[in-house]
Amino acid sequence: MKAAPEREPLEKAVPRDVFQAEVDAWAERIGVHPKVVQVRPMKRKWGSCSTAGRVTFDTSLLRQHADFRKRVVVEELLHLRVPNHSKLFKSVLRAYLGGSVRRAGC
Numbered sequence: 001m002k003a004a005p006e007r008e009p010l011e012k013a014v015p016r017d018v019f020q021a022e023v024d025a026w027a028e029r030i031g032v033h034p035k036v037v038q039v040r041p042m043k044r045k046w047g048s049c050s051t052a053g054r055v056t057f058d059t060s061l062l063r064q065h066a067d068f069r070k071r072v073v074v075e076e077l078l079h080l081r082v083p084n085h086s087k088l089f090k091s092v093l094r095a096y097l098g099g100s101v102r103r104a105g106c
Ligand SMILES: [Zn+2]
Pocket: 075, 079, 084, 085, 103, 105, 106
């Protein structure tokens, strides 16, 4: 199921290269190296990641606010290190996002 963001979408989508820069910055901070970062329409999730290192984000994520984008981006990138939603995953996610951690990406 696709988690509903708390706020209305932005009027203008964040440019693809700006979003890519956000993903790159978080990848560096988390210490992961996604092989491919894709943005394409996704019906049921905001993001996904494959064991082959491909990370995919829903196109409409680019119209979400920065805090929601961050939550999805960090979740997907972190899955490259921890490919599940275990306690460990949640505690690391919390360490990066600080405080409130509601799973949003997948
Ligand atoms: Zn997930």
